[in-house]
Amino acid sequence: MTNNSGGRRKVCIVVNSRANYGRIKTVLAAVKEHPELQLQIVVGASALLYRFGNVQEIMAHDGFTADTTVYTIVEGETPTTMAKSTGLAIMELATIFENLKPDIVLTVADRFETMATAVAASYMNIALAHTQGGEVTGSIDESVRHAVTKLAHIHFPATEQAARNIIAMGEDPAAVHLTGCPSIDAIAQIDLSLPTDLFDRYKGVGPVLDSAKPYMVVLQHPVTTEYGQGYRQIRETVDAVHSLGMQTAWLWPNVDAGSDDISKGLREFRERHPDAPIHFYRNFSVEDYARLVNNAACLTGNSSSALREGAFLGTPAVNVGTRQGGRESASNVIHADYDAAAIRNAIERQLQHGRYPRSTLFGDGHADKRIADILARTELRIQKRLHY
Amino acid sequence: MTNNSGGRRKVCIVVNSRANYGRIKTVLAAVKEHPELQLQIVVGASALLYRFGNVQEIMAHDGFTADTTVYTIVEGETPTTMAKSTGLAIMELATIFENLKPDIVLTVADRFETMATAVAASYMNIALAHTQGGEVTGSIDESVRHAVTKLAHIHFPATEQAARNIIAMGEDPAAVHLTGCPSIDAIAQIDLSLPTDLFDRYKGVGPVLDSAKPYMVVLQHPVTTEYGQGYRQIRETVDAVHSLGMQTAWLWPNVDAGSDDISKGLREFRERHPDAPIHFYRNFSVEDYARLVNNAACLTGNSSSALREGAFLGTPAVNVGTRQGGRESASNVIHADYDAAAIRNAIERQLQHGRYPRSTLFGDGHADKRIADILARTELRIQKRLHY
Amino acid sequence: MTNNSGGRRKVCIVVNSRANYGRIKTVLAAVKEHPELQLQIVVGASALLYRFGNVQEIMAHDGFTADTTVYTIVEGETPTTMAKSTGLAIMELATIFENLKPDIVLTVADRFETMATAVAASYMNIALAHTQGGEVTGSIDESVRHAVTKLAHIHFPATEQAARNIIAMGEDPAAVHLTGCPSIDAIAQIDLSLPTDLFDRYKGVGPVLDSAKPYMVVLQHPVTTEYGQGYRQIRETVDAVHSLGMQTAWLWPNVDAGSDDISKGLREFRERHPDAPIHFYRNFSVEDYARLVNNAACLTGNSSSALREGAFLGTPAVNVGTRQGGRESASNVIHADYDAAAIRNAIERQLQHGRYPRSTLFGDGHADKRIADILARTELRIQKRLHY
């Protein structure tokens, strides 16, 4: 497995989920095209799993081929299996990095696959770059994000506040590069109008939606640090959305601990209300998800996309519960507790308000080339030192 | 595997190496004796390996029995196998914690087993306590230590500066408890005179040492972030020590990446100079190691024990290279680069100076009960939040 | 994790799936009650997963508690993840056996968890007992079953032919005990009439079935050695069953590679024909499954239960495809290829024929006590030798 990189720096990017891909896709392209960089792609975790959408197929369509694929999810969706999946991914990624021999590994955000990538790379003396560091949220993501910052050698925060936080945590300011979030790039570069056939092209379950009429989008993940409460939490959201009667595109949750509880709540609702105007989807392409959100009357749930991409798109959003607790947001977000009445009330306010002006809080759409340039030119130093 | 804890908090302590055990031993005892706590012990990693000394036997002699034992070292002693060992340990510890169901997991310092314990516990929503956070050193330990701090819920720093660093990194000051280091407890509570039969009781290789004459101690580990340079580095120390002609107790290095390089340098020296007055040991009990250091004319190498326990004992120490780079130290330490002449010069200065006064920089010998009391009474909260 | 076994032999039984449990349940009871044996239970693999039915809950209801639980399924349901799940299970079971210290490990049949249990136990010098050895089928199970026979020290074949096969393969005849299959015990000891509320007690999806009317049962698993063809295969069965219009209880497939293809075929059918009189179930208790089969007009698919339990119950059965290829069967079974017309034709013949007389080909219902007695008294020898 020799890598004839012709002196170019080898940058290995690990893609682990649909969300993950959307948040790094433009950087994949920018690294691939950069004359001083060689792109290596590892696809693993839920990005390989059918029930989370065929991310590999979407990537192939975008012109990206995996150098290595690796199954790393230990099934169970409990706190225990999240830990085990992290361990399994570290073991596998170590072998993969040993063979791919990257100069830099780039890891995204704050999920358990992010942690696995960070641990493997840092123990192997490979320079670790990290996006979305310094942000504040709830869930175990909050702990993991900052732990990854302490392992990373190169930081690409999305916001000014995040950059300040990274430096405050003792990172060398010279290693902190405010680039904006690549997730904004992906939506800044495309036509954001709703394809009239979008709801036909993606198969899911439930009544077919009408692209000519107003619709809502819902995406609510489990909160790992509130494991065991997901079933109760999702029922509040389900009740609120159902009571409004508006046609809705609902996405299944991610693979985090508690996902089963969320899914159970959704499946039970489907059994009880097979005719409710709610269609359940597994996945959209990055671009179509942006179009879906851009044209939605309201985006409800606890996905960070409501705050990140939502800010740029100006989509009215209702953020439910603690998962995004403390995260910066633009004016497009109203927060609501796990309570059907509160959620319903917040959605109604957003439906009345309508769209918000564009905010570049999380990026201006040009993070990709900034990141690639820095990866090509920054000095690679492995030994860290608390910088106070 | 039911745990009838009678309402007491279950505190699980993971012991992974000889050094590890010495640094947490008094806390094991304090937790075991605390009426509101139930002690759970997991013994794993190099603590189970013959070539690193039979830690389990020493523990048994001290009255501690493992609830679970687990092999987690992937052999190779390269950066790749350090990463893999971390991943393996996470996977195994997740199953173990799932079955032991601890309320709190306590992890020590900054090694890869520490990281594994921290990742497993934090993903499993188990309160994580951590000793030795906030200190500054070289090696990958520097990154890992601070990453563990960002995962931990309860901090037991050893020094005031370390406590300030933890808070500066964004931890809640209410969760930071300046207790001193338990490694000091172990040596503060015992008779530190040298047993006349000490050099007979421990078997190693090389000429027998005479406890009635002055001797030196050497312990030099690989520096993981300088992987590949260990052979060159150890030869400088070997040359310096050999040139002084003083009888010497030399300990084999730990299991970190690069250990083979160190061992190779030592084995080659032995082959070339079978009659040199250097005896190579695998292990001592915690107490006997303290006695050995306490009565040494000089302690050379890059073990943190030269700085931590050495400060309390007042042992003249020469710290070689970058592994302890940036760590606080008392007046007993002289630093030297990887250079035989510089090391020899520094040792000679220490031999001339003789012993130093006691310093309580790293603890006053009463960390154990402070830690047990806090573990018993502190409120356990799982959700962290950057505290700025 | 001390085991005060008072001199009794410790027998560890690893329960890995709903099918697995049904086939060993009476032995669990017989070992538990045997005065010279101590039962240890490990529950792992799909037995812990919600989507395969809550086996642990059913076990608890039967009075069995796990000594250790362990997640070992690597998600993906591909040939690759079957291999990885086997490897993961070996690693975890090794640690578990190290701590439980069983004298004998008992493993069931021929699945990848069976292989994992067999490899871990045999490398650890633990006497390995095996049920269902010597039978002939298709799928990877055929290879695994015989490989496990070559690792096992004590054999409990179900049929005379199977016993002859084991001896022919070079096993010591003194280690081969024709006991019949414990899966027959479970159904021989209970009232097999259909509870009128059975279809209400188990929740699934689809129209509610009427226990007063004739019904069919279908259970078709993926064939791992025909990976990639499952979707096509299941559509034939679906078409055949649907065309008959009889109310049907359909069970979701197991976790083998290709399971996704089967599930996809079933889900698509449900979307197209939401009103078809087919109810999809995840799981039944061992006893209720026996009652369900006992009273079915026909059992279709490729589950071995059609041949094993079906023989004893006299249930008309249609065995589809190669999965059971070569397995002994009684007169109750008609074989059909992956072809809707052939399957429909075979089912129609069975509906016309009605029930068959009881056959004790796979056991007389008293395997449990025979097995427990042999486990208590047989000499335990670890070193095997090809016996020709």
Place this chain on the structure above:
Amino acid sequence: MTNNSGGRRKVCIVVNSRANYGRIKTVLAAVKEHPELQLQIVVGASALLYRFGNVQEIMAHDGFTADTTVYTIVEGETPTTMAKSTGLAIMELATIFENLKPDIVLTVADRFETMATAVAASYMNIALAHTQGGEVTGSIDESVRHAVTKLAHIHFPATEQAARNIIAMGEDPAAVHLTGCPSIDAIAQIDLSLPTDLFDRYKGVGPVLDSAKPYMVVLQHPVTTEYGQGYRQIRETVDAVHSLGMQTAWLWPNVDAGSDDISKGLREFRERHPDAPIHFYRNFSVEDYARLVNNAACLTGNSSSALREGAFLGTPAVNVGTRQGGRESASNVIHADYDAAAIRNAIERQLQHGRYPRSTLFGDGHADKRIADILARTELRIQKRLHY
């Protein structure tokens, strides 16, 4: 990791140890040169470990480069860690096979890495070829060898008796190809005289040997099914060899459970008798090992090389204990129990007898091309069926 094989069958050979390499080396070359085959090499397990000799370096010297390297040994050398290493290797090899996509995997003999390779390949529907099946020995190898036979699709036995055994175990005679053992090829094709500088070229510990004088060779591995008795066993051999006073080349044991006990016995002997005329070696190249054995006055221990290569070379050999129990041997072998007097007596008899005539019991030196041709042309069928 694309494989442009131009329609050639991809044959993946997993090299796991020094012994392993010697037994498959000529097949590596024959596959590499075969116009219809493409060679893929995976190097793992102890072949990557310094303390077992740098097999990769020797392979590089022979012109073989690894496509993938993988660390799979869990350190400990106990029955538990053998099991865990097997599990770890399965997990890793699954990912590697997933990416290399071989048509055939070839595995050698009967070690735990052999089992791991066999399980991974067979679950992944990859045709599995196996050398050295059907032979009879002691140790866990006996169980593993026959289990691998039951997983393998293509058999390359070394002897007629072994071929008969494989068929008796129920394998399809059409899949059993009597080729002889490739380990004989390697020694049949070279000049077997002793290089006068051989003892200088390999570094070990102990007095230097004189190539002009008679010498003995000793190689004794742990017997896994007699775990815990290795220390006692090796002391008998050590005493016998030492008492004879002849200069001796002694090889360190392999990585099996109990290896530490053997090594401990050897190290203790070295400490007690530093001047004994015994030199301890880690490794030789395949060819130099053959030369060493070919010119030895006697080969003592329990290595299968005494029986296999020894038969062809006519080297007088003393086989100690049960490890080779039941294995076919030519006239060159005398068996002795674990007893110093018996071993000494047997060696003396061999020293008196001198060399034996060549036997082709285990091969005629042309296995390599036969195997490559069969791999290129045999029909690949995945579904096995007990063939009675």
